[in-house]
Amino acid sequence: EAQVTQNPRYLITVTGKKLTVTCSQNMNHEYMSWYRQDPGLGLRQIYYSMNVEVTDKGDVPEGYKVSRKEKRNFPLILESPSPNQTSLYFCASSPPGQAYEQYFGPGTRLTVT
Amino acid sequence: SQQGEEDPQALSIQEGENATMNCSYKTSINNLQWYRQNSGRGLVHLILIRSNEREKHSGRLRVTLDTSKKSSSLLITASRAADTASYFCATESNTGNQFYFGTGTSLTVIP
Secondary structure: OOOEEEEOOEEEEOOOOOEEEEEEEOOOOOEEEEEEEEOOOEEEEEEEEEEOOEEEEOOOOOOOEEOOOOOOEOOEEEOOOOHHHOEEEEEEEEOOOOOOOOEEOOOEEEEEO | OOOOEEEOOEEEEEOOOOEEEEEEOOOOOOEEEEEEEOOOOOEEEEEEEEOOOOEEEEOOEEEEEEOOOOEEEEEEOOOOHHHOEEEEEEEEOOOOOOEEEOOOEEEEEEO
16 A cells, blocks of 8 residues: 555654654655644754755754655654644655655654653 | 744634634745644644646645745545644745745634
């Protein structure tokens, strides 16, 4: 089954404790992206990757890091989480180029206390 | 920010009625997509309309695009309780790298 998986699905952590949210897709998509969703703000793009070893900032990259060492994986790293990073995070993938739909993961709900 | 906006923010209708939601965006686009999100879950793609198209249909969905007004509308006909969800429009940058989602319309269909 074609899918995007994220782990963990739920995470409660404390300020400053480094964490990684994993994302994996089995559709051989070149393009992958991370979004955060906050009430009233919709989805905002954090980082995206056009292919292995190619990553770039989206609209809200501050406080996040990503890496793309393999085509299928695109982890999101919070080196020193802060309470304003409490949010619902989504990973998505799609084929390269324009006019392709994105396939979304189930989401990771992160709470930073 | 290049984020778009949906209108209304929330919509409540009876089953069988039509639901219309609107999206406004800020920059020139190559295409516009609509997504659906059930509460707290991942988004699911519904339909894509290209900038040179004015209207597109898919089942009970009808999408229109007016590039001169930088706006789009999504019409769901003969709504069902299962259509209850949030609906988002999304545009992509001219390079196809970045995506900008609207703030969403929360639709409730009452059985």
